[in-house]
Amino acid sequence: MPTLPPIERRSLVDATIAAIREQIGSRQWPVGERIPPEADLAGQFGVGRNTVREAVRVLSHSHMLEVRQGDGTYVRSAVDPAETLRGLSRASLLDHLEMQRMLETEAARFAARRATAQDIERLRAALAQRGEYRQAEDTPADALEAFLDRDAALHLAVADAAHNDALQALYHHFSAAVRSHNCAIMAVGDLPEPDLAAHACLVEAIAAHTPERAAACAHALLTPLIDLLRPGEAAEH
DSSP states (O other), X not given: OOOOOOOXXXXXXXXXXXXXXXXXXXXXXXXXXXOOXXXXXXXXXXXXXXXXXXXXXXXXXXXXXXXXXXXXXXXXXXXOHHHHHHHHHTSOHHHHHHHHHHHHHHXXXXXXXXXXXXXHHHHHHHHHHHOXXXXXXXXXXXXXXXXXXXXXXXXXXXHHHTOOHHHHHHHHHHHHHHHHHHHHHHHSTTXXXXXXXXXXXHHHHHHTTOHHHHHHHHHHHHHHHXXXXXXXGGGGO
């Protein structure tokens, strides 16, 4: 077995996690293979066994590793979903908007096929509560935050109505980054922001169980802003 490089002195757990990911990503430890015992890893990385144990625990929670009691720890996946999602959080505004549009378009399509009467009731209630945002000189400082909470509640209701666990989990994780970018967008008054009517189009298409109409309404919500940020794509829509 090749000697593993000692890790740098930063957060020891984080550094150990990164070192384990590197071994897996470089195929030193292929998927399905048992990784070295805890004591061996501690010696190779130059850290304590508790540090290795915590790193393995974190990577087990993200399903990159699998701990089998009495048998050792095995590589379950070459990709760490948690790290992928953290990378999404660091992406640019345009990247986020394109990802948001893709997720919301597919969520709307699934929701139109699968939404229950209870889902539709929730969507209509969230739409009514969302309302419109009109900024004026006397608008309270927290009004934008409250509006974004209501807007997020509507979009999360669409994702939940899709009844796809993987899509729901990704959208719920992604929604925090989406909200922060939406706040930045709305702070700039001359950028296009989808209005209540555009969201009503989406909700009613889902309620009517028309998947392609719902997908088109969802896609249209962010297209003007994406076209503004990347003008070369405007001709494609």
